[in-house]
Amino acid sequence: MTAEQDASHNEQEHAVNIMNVDYSTKIPNNVNLSEDRQVLKALEGWHPGYIDWWNDMGPDGFQQSLVYLRTAYSVDPRGWAKFDYVKMPDYRWGILLAPQEENRVIPFGENFGQPAWQEVPGEHRATLRRLIVIQGDTEPASVEQQRYLGKTAPSLYDLRNLFQVNVEEGRHLWAMVYLLQKYFGRDGREEADELLRRRSGDADSPRMLGAFNEATPDWLSFFMFTYFTDRDGKMQLHSLAQSGFDPLSRTCRFMLTEEAHHMFVGETGISRVVQRTCEAMKAAGIGDPNDVAKVRALGVIDLPTIQKKLNLHYSLSLDLFGSEVSTNAANAFNAGIKGRYKETAIDDDHRLQNATYPVLKLIDGKITKVNEPALTALNMRLRDDYTQDCAKGMLRWNKIIALAGYDIRLELPNVAFHRQIGEFRDVRATPDGVLIDDATWNKRRNEWLPSSDDGDFIASLMTPVTETGVYASWISPPKVGIDNKPGDFEYVKIET
Ligand code: BYC
Numbered sequence: 213m214t215a216e217q218d219a220s221h222n223e224q225e226h227a228v229n230i231m232n233v234d235y236s237t238k239i240p241n242n243v244n245l246s247e248d249r250q251v252l253k254a255l256e257g258w259h260p261g262y263i264d265w266w267n268d269m270g271p272d273g274f275q276q277s278l279v280y281l282r283t284a285y286s287v288d289p290r291g292w293a294k295f296d297y298v299k300m301p302d303y304r305w306g307i308l309l310a311p312q313e314e315n316r317v318i319p320f321g322e323n324f325g326q327p328a329w330q331e332v333p334g335e336h337r338a339t340l341r342r343l344i345v346i347q348g349d350t351e352p353a354s355v356e357q358q359r360y361l362g363k364t365a366p367s368l369y370d371l372r373n374l375f376q377v378n379v380e381e382g383r384h385l386w387a388m389v390y391l392l393q394k395y396f397g398r399d400g401r402e403e404a405d406e407l408l409r410r411r412s413g414d415a416d417s418p419r420m421l422g423a424f425n426e427a428t429p430d431w432l433s434f435f436m437f438t439y440f441t442d443r444d445g446k447m448q449l450h451s452l453a454q455s456g457f458d459p460l461s462r463t464c465r466f467m468l469t470e471e472a473h474h475m476f477v478g479e480t481g482i483s484r485v486v487q488r489t490c491e492a493m494k495a496a497g498i499g500d501p502n503d504v505a506k507v508r509a510l511g512v513i514d515l516p517t518i519q520k521k522l523n524l525h526y527s528l529s530l531d532l533f534g535s536e537v538s539t540n541a542a543n544a545f546n547a548g549i550k551g552r553y554k555e556t557a558i559d560d561d562h563r564l565q566n567a568t569y570p571v572l573k574l575i576d577g578k579i580t581k582v583n584e585p586a587l588t589a590l591n592m593r594l595r596d597d598y599t600q601d602c603a604k605g606m607l608r609w610n611k612i613i614a615l616a617g618y619d620i621r622l623e624l625p626n627v628a629f630h631r632q633i634g635e636f637r638d639v640r641a642t643p644d645g646v647l648i649d650d651a652t653w654n655k656r657r658n659e660w661l662p663s664s665d666d667g668d669f670i671a672s673l674m675t676p677v678t679e680t681g682v683y684a685s686w687i688s689p690p691k692v693g694i695d696n697k698p699g700d701f702e703y704v705k706i707e708t
Contacts (some may be wrong), residue, residue, distance in 0.1 A: 231288045233306055240306030242287060243390070254393040255307075255386075258404055262386075265408045266301065269356045271378055273363065275301055278705040279375045280694065284308055284383075287466050295695040297705065303379045307390045310465035318456030319555050320562040321548040328458040332395045336547050340457055341396050343550060345403050346420055347452065348388030349410065350445065351381045353424035354437070356412035361434055364674035366684035370431070372694065372703035373477045377438065380470045387463045395459065422632055423528040430670045431687075432485060432513060436525035439478030439605055444532040446471055447553055447598045454551030479605050484688040486609045488512055490616035491688070501613075501620045508669055511685040515613070515620055517670070520662045522622060523643055526602065527630040533595040535634045536571050541590040552590065553597040569593055572627060573635050579628055579645060599624065630661065678706055 233240045238256060245252045267275070278297035286292045287308050316328040332340055355378050365371035385407060392400035410417045413425045423444075428437050449471060453464040492510040493501060501507065507514040534541065544550040545564070552558060560567065567586035572579055586593070602624060610621050626645030628636040640653040643660050657663075662670075673686045681700025683689045689699045697703070 231311065232286050233284065233308060240304045243307050243309055251394045254401060255390065258389060261408050265352065266382065269359060271300065271362045271375060272360050273708065276707040280372055280703045281376055281379060287311060292469065300375060300379060305383045305386045307386060308466050309459065309462035312462060316458060318548040319454055320551045321546045323456060323548040324562050328456050330458055332457060336549055339544055339547060339549055344388050344391050348385055348407050349420045350424050351385040352407060353412045353419035354381050357428040358434060361431060364431065364676050366431060366687045367677050367682065368680060368703040369690060369699060377474050377477060384467050387467060391459060391463060422531050426528060429667065430674050432521050432670055435478050435481030436521050438474050439482055440525040440529040440602065442471060442474040442478060443598060443601060444529045446475065447594055450553050451550050451594060454555040456548030480690060482609060483612060484690065485513055485518065485686065486612050487688040488686055489515060490613055490618060494616055501618050511673065513670060513686050517666050519622055520660060520666060523625045523629065524661050526624055530595060530627060531631060531633040534591045536592040537584055537588045538591045539588060542587040545587060545590055553594055574639060577647065
């Protein structure tokens with residue numbers, strides 16, 4: 213072999229190693245942990261606390277069941293996962309980064325065009341750490357929120373999807389913990405421990421962002437959460453995937469591969485609920501989909517209640533974008549830490565020093581569009597991108613309703629509706645965006661958001677279905693199975 217051939221052979225070997233995951237260490241990884249003893253030790257030290265957290269706060273029950281899960285074995289987009297029966301506590305939570313792009317440069321901000329950082333720049337340390345901690349905090353929070361859903365799953369297929377989402381959110385926590393432990397020294401290790409200490413909804417030690425302290429009481433909420441809140445995750449991960457801090461960028465790029473399935477679970481879940489409701493209404497000859505009592509008597513969820521759940525989860529998720537006008541967002545962009553959605557595909561100067569962006573604000577009691585400096589309006593821009601992405605689901609669900617012959621549509625509520633963060637947090641608005649006073653809000657709130665009666669009705673449908681290939685009365689079977697398996701495949705072998 214010539215020196216040149218040898219070098220090329222080594223390069224190929226390296227590429228293969230990056231693509232394939234090393235399973236020889238306790239923590240599967242493609243970041244060469246076996247030669248990074250200090251970080252391996254820190255992660256191994258964190259591992260028992262993680263397992264304790266999983267046992268205390270992960271899925272309630274089913275820990276001895278065999279679940280047909282996918283596990284990432286490579287980061288090659290052409291084939292990165294293997295499916296097999298796994299007991300959840302034995303799932304191999306690993307550290308996986310997308311392959312390093314050669315000569316990658318920072319794609320935006322004041323450092324536009326300079327080589328991406330392989331280490332944390334001192335002046336941006338605090339901002340980077342804060343964003344990584346916030347991202348990390350959401351992952352275990354969602355597992356905690358979904359802890360009891362296994363007990364009421366509408367089928368083994370859905371049960372398996374819930375657990376797939378849960379183990380992968382666990383892996384996303386590992387991804388952020390790796391970054392904290394490798395790049396942020398002692399304070400990174402302390403933050404990693406704190407991520408296991410906070411609890412969703414806890415009065416003294418809650419999770420960091422609002423939506424992650426809300427309950428996910430039933431499966432319709434779970435589907436709404438995976439459609440709307442995981443989609444915030446998609447937008448935020450896309451923005452962080454643009455980061456000039458290359459290890460963060462590579463981490464987020466791989467997380468996005470897994471995230472797609474979570475949103476699929478949400479979108480198809482809602483589709484299946486809508487489908488079942490429409491079929492049942494049609495079969496019973498119900499002409500008015502707003503006749504809630506009649507529809508509920510069929511054992512399916514009426515469309516007005518689905519709309520209320522949608523209103524709730526969309527508005528909670530909008531809050532996750534922060535204030536419309538934010539100096540935090542401007543600073544993170546200027547620094548080259550957090551970019552825009554699909555930054556590299558945008559045709560502009562990527563610095564935004566003189567650009568403006570239209571922002572909805574409350575001016576003299578009216579919702580008004582005003583131009584703001586594009587730099588401070590970055591949260592608004594990302595939120596707009598998010599809304600566009602959310603609208604695609606409405607089209608699919610409304611098609612199902614229209615095909616069934618019903619004249620009713622699911623709609624995204626106005627961005628001023630039910631907000632706790634940003635411009636509209638101090639006002640009351642209808643889903644159509646009409647500002648109203650507190651008295652009107654209190655009188656009509658239950659028309660727009662799920663009431664406790666709605667909650668009780670949905671809860672009454674949440675009886676578990678554990679027979680292979682059988683689905684609860686309120687949801688249609690999926691069109692396709694997981695990993696090309698049929699709907700009557702035994703996705704979970706339940707062992708109590
Ligand atoms: N709740 O300038 P502002 C996911 C705080 S989901 C509570 O308005 P900024 C997933 C903010 O922290 C994606 N506090 O906003 C989905 C700040 O506090 P400090 C998670 C909030 O900073 C499903 C203050 O208000 N990843 O992955 O520009 C399942 C003023 O902030 C909230 C990320 O979010 C809130 N909703 O933007 C599993 C990415 N909103 O610092 C996983 C990382 C704002 O003054 N995070 N505040 O004490 C970020 O990019 C930004 O921190 C935010 C906020 C977009 C969240």
